[in-house]
Amino acid sequence: MSDALASLIGALATGGVRIVDLTQPLEESTPVIDLPPPFAASPGVSIEQISRYDDGGPAWYWNVLRFGEHTGTHFDAPVHWVTGKDLPDNTTDTIPVERFVGPACVIDVREQVAADPDFLLTIDALDAWEQKHGVIPARSWVLLCTGWSERDGREAFLNIGEDGPHSPGFHVDTVRRLAGDRDVLGVGVETVGTDAGQAGGFDPPFPTHTLMQGSGKFGLASLCNLDQLPPTGALVVAAPLKVVGGSGSPLRVLALAPA
Ligand code: 23J
Ligand code: MN
DSSP: OOHHHHHHHHHHHHTSEEEEEOBOOOSTTOOOOOOOTTSOOOOOOEEEEEEEEETTEEEEEEEEEEOOSSOSSEEEOGGGSGGGTTSTTOSTTTSOGGGGEEEEEEEEOHHHHHHOTTOEEOHHHHHHHHHHHOOOOTTOEEEEEOSGGGOOHHHHHHOEETTEEOOOEEOHHHHHHHHTTTOOSEEEOSSSSSSOTTGGGSSSSSHHIIIIIHTTOEEEESBOOGGGSOSSSEEEEEOOOOOTTOSEEEOOEEEEEEO
């Protein structure tokens, strides 16, 4: 066995490494992105019982699940956006599995977001983070810790006003650098989608989806517990369902973090 794996197994046994669950519960009340007309809506979650130790199955319990691919804590594949539609290995079943695992760079902007729900991570803010914690390595997950997962209920979580949703995200220049120079695996956020609430009106519209998926990168939305991770040093595993031709899927996202 490799030394690295042996020491990981040892650390897991002795509590030197913690497993942090970055996943929100998936249930019928899970909020789903609310696109304005004329765009087609994604359905909510429905969970229908097949049997529960009854006439339909005396010794077994199981359910039928129904939800859109982009529901709850979920993965965005490159094919999700038109800019990524012709890239190789762009669907949930064809992405090389090595790309589901990588180090986490966690950028804590909870204070800024508490003061401004439309906060965007600028290039200057990214520079400041790198000055302190080092340059974001290639093939890492960049996770934006906004505190948004603590918002309770659909209304507070989606935060939709007269002029559309208000929630934090990335400035277009920042996404360009992360997808380009930094060559990350993808970005992860606590909000319903990887783009800021107001990003439909940005240039280009939805820049995070446009640029990340357009350069073969991924998205993780509706994460939680990012406040339990160090800025660097954790490892994230985020593997979507192997749906053939899938644009994404709900998934369990786990981080291995120093105790
Ligand atoms: C479709 C259209 C716009 C957006 C999204 C989906 C998502 O956020 C998503 O879940 O990928 S912004
Ligand atoms: Mn999505």
